[in-house]
Amino acid sequence: MKKDSPIPTLKGWLDTQSDDQLSTILRNRPDTVLPLPPNLASLAARLQLRASAIRAVLKLNALELGVLEAVANLGGELHPVTAPEVVEYLHVALAEDLPAQDTIGAALATLKNFALVYGDDQLMIAQETMPALPVHWRLLPEVSDRGQSEEQVRESVDKLSDRHRKLLHTLAASGGFGLTRDAAPDADPSRPIPQLLASGLLARVDEQTVRLPAMVRRVIEGREQLPAQVRPIPRTAAPGSNDGGIAAGLEVVRHMRLLIDALSHVPAPTLKVGALGVRVVTRLSKELDLDETELARLLSLGMASGLIRKGVPDPLPMDDDGGDYVAPTPLADEWMEYDLAHQLGTLMSGWWKQTYAPWLVGRADDKDKPIHVLSKTSIIDSLPDARAKILSSLSRVLVDNLHADLAFHYPLAASRMNPDTITQLVQEAQWIGAYSQGVTAAGQALIDGENPTEVIKAPAPVENFIVQGDFTIMVPGPLTPAMQKTMDSIASLESPGLASVYRLSEKSIRHALDLGLTTPEILEFLKEHSMTDLPQSVGYLLSDIARKHGTLRGGPALSYIRSDDPALLHSAVEAGADVALRQIAPTVAIAQAPLLQVITVLRAAGFQPVAEDGEGASLNISPSPARVPAASPPPVVPALDESRVQAAVKAIRRENSASQGTVSTQPTLSVLQAAVRGQRTVTLGFVDKQGVAVHRVVKPLTVNAGQVDAVDEATGAVHRFMLHRITEVIVDN
Known part of the structure; x- marks a missing residue:
């Protein structure tokens, strides 16, 4: 003081x-x-x-x-x-x-x-x-110095002259306080300030200061009073259902694997603004059998987790237009090899820091243009903080009391949260498995800053299932990654969950055959892993589809198409004009395009050709998975650990009380050399290059050739001081 x-x-x-x-x-x-x-x-x-x-x-x-x-x-x-x-x-x-x-x-x-x-x-x-604080922020109900109600204050304000009203507006605009000579009790009562004080529309702070009461300020500005939430909400939340959370999260894992696989084969081209267009989103939505809202969530999560990224993929798509694409990164390959707990934990950690708001897709931005998936206008930088606060509140209270709990524990942040954002983040927490009838163990790990993988108890993968005569496959638990990939190729999911149901159909089996699987391979997979005998109806379905599939045969001799059905081959040649397909024999046609491109064109036209090698065996000629280089990890900002706090306090104290130390009257060089020998801490007074006098607490290490090397006590860094710039040496007592 x-x-x-x-x-x-x-x-x-x-x-x-x-x-x-x-x-x-x-x-x-x-x-x-x-x-x-x-x-x-x-x-x-x-x-x-x-x-x-x-x-x-x-x-x-x-x-x-x-x-x-x-x-x-x-x-x-x-x-x-x-x-x-x-x-x-x-x-x-x-x-x-x-x-x-x-x-x-x-x-x-x-x-x-x-x-x-x-x-x-x-x-x-x-x-x-x-x-x-935000402008006009007020939490407490107003206290009227005269015990006036809001209605009475409104009546008093309505009766004011323009001069008095203007004075109140000026005070409101300047922060609510004003300096005046008319605030003293003995001021001229005919002046505006004493009159406003007498009516209770102003409050006296001292003889020279007046204050505009909050209720008066709110009335003249036309604002409503918000209810105060100054008491904590009683804890009503119970631990969530870990099984329910894991079931929901593993479904997201399954969809992410499908997304990575889809983008590996056909990277998604971006618009000029870096977002995904409507056509691309529609194609992916249809291919993955997801609605566009969930697909937007999945793409946003993949970006946040580093599994997919915008950039130039390698290899480039055949129809490359020179723009960027959304494609998997090398991290996706590592992720695909993880166990289920690690896969889900990685996605949860990515979701925790995600800034994309997928629910904004399709809405209008500030320029009245629609927001696209992964566009910059769908990024909200405050989402990670809002997500952390919402999940923390849900660890204390039920969803019904969420807004009240946010209002008590995080009033300023809550006042800025859009109610729709809160609703969407709660739904995302349920979707990823961080919330299921309460905050799950993985969700609590996120709140505590821990790795959710450590607490996720994913069920052990199963390798057997039950194939039924109605072409359904009952899977009693999560499959191994390799089995899951095969199952996704040959069957479509009907009922998700830890125990799931798949269905074999003509469409799903054709999809598997298009990917290069053969009928014997599909039968062997089903027989090997079925816990019961394979129903005859399943074998008949596979045989029937196999007879219709692959009647067109293609080879890599740049390239040819053959078929035992001349009429079918003729139809294929007509459909293959874009790849210059030309019939050279009743059962053989050639094209001036790579085999993959020819087969892609014919499949788009409704045919089902397959590739073959020189001996007629089926080939999988899918290109190498496209990959975009992974992003460099953000620099880690070191936390303010306890040792640095203590060093800072110590250094501030030394500097503040430097005059209490001993300022040596001996030559500077001798004192510094003695400090080196005795490993003593000193406060150096010196003049920096800008001519500013500075003090720093250091421990001298060496004194040589007119220079002093010393360790800064606060930061641990080594600094060099020129001897001729040192003005004083204060030895720590």
Whole structure:
């Protein structure tokens, strides 16, 4: 506290605090630590920067903000107030909702631990704290100095002259406080300020300061009072169903495998803005048998997990147009080899940091243009923070009380959350398996900053199933990755879950044959893994489809198509004009295009050709999976660990009390050499290259050739000082 001023200062209060209290403040306000503040005055200045205050107030709950608001309403920005005054103010404002006095005391202690309020018996608000709150932010119900109701205030405002009304609007625009010579009790009662004070539309702070009551301000600005939520919501949430969460999550894993496989064969071309067009999304949706909303979720999740990425794939598609594509990365190959728990854990970790909002797809952006999948306009940078807060609230309360819990624990963030965003994030949590009748173990791991893979107890993969005569396949659990890939090729999923049901059909078996599987291979797969004898109806279905499939045969001799049916071959030649297919014999035609391109064109025309080698055996001529290089991992920002906090406090204390050390009268060189020998810590006073006098706490290592190498106690970095720039050496006592 300055000797010539009765107003306490933050720097003066910091000077009286213990090292433990300073450490607590630095932990709560880590942005003020790096680079290391040279002294308490610098630390106090950083704590009162608006950008730092904004970060701090976002961490407060509703009660703490309410107490801060009470201190401000009592004038704590201008002069000291006392804790009893704050309690009395809250008693009037909250009436029956008043929290216990020790709870209010704990809230005040928290505000001090954040250095937003300072002082012991006399409390004041640090500068830039209240301006850090949103404009017109108010949490507490208004307290009328005259006990007026809102209706009475409205009547008084309506009766005001234009001059008086203009004065109130000016005060509202300038923050609600004003300096005037007419605030004293003996001021001329005919003046506007005394008249407004007499009517209760202004409140006197002191003889030179007036305050616009919040209720009056809200009335003249036409705003409604929001209900205060200053009490925590009772905990009602129970642990979620881990089995239900895993079942939901493994279905996402299965879809992600299908998406990776689809994009490996046909990368999705992007629009010029980097998003996916409607045609591409429709094609993928049909191919994967997913609605477009879930496909948008899956694509967004793949991007966030690093499994797919925008870029130039290798190899390029045959019809490359020179633009970018969405394709899998090499990380997808590693992911496909993981066990189920690891696969799901990776997707959950990606979802936790995802910034894409897939539910915005199809809506209009600020320019009234539709938002496409993976477009920049679907990115909301605050989603990870909102997701963390929502899931944390769901770990305490049921969904019905979610909004109230958010309003208490995260009032500022909750006030900015769109209700639709909250609903969508809850649905995503259910979709990925982080929430199932409550927060699951994996969801709790995300909240705690742990790896969800560690707690996911995925059921062991099964290798057997039951094939039934109605062409359904009952699978009692998740399949191994290799079996899952084959099953997805030969059958379509009818009922998902940990125990699933697939169905064999003409369409699904043709799909398998198109991929290069043969009828004997499909039969062998079903017989090997079926827990019962294979029904005859299944064998008949496979045989019937096999007779119709592959009547056109193709070879890689750049390239030919053959068939024992001349009429069928003739029809194929007519359909293959785009690849210059020409019939050279009743059963043989050639093309001036690669075999893969020829077969692709014929399949698009409704034929079912297959590739063959020189001996007539079926070939799988699918190209190598397309891959886009993986993105470089973001740089890891080191956390403010305890050792750095303690080093910062120690360095600030040394610098602040440097005058209490021993300033050596011996030559500088001798003192530094002695400090090296004794491994002593010293405070160096020196002039930097800009001519600014600086002090730094260091431990000298070497003194040689007019230079001093020393370790900075706060950062651990080694610095070199020129001997001629050192002005003083203060030896630590």
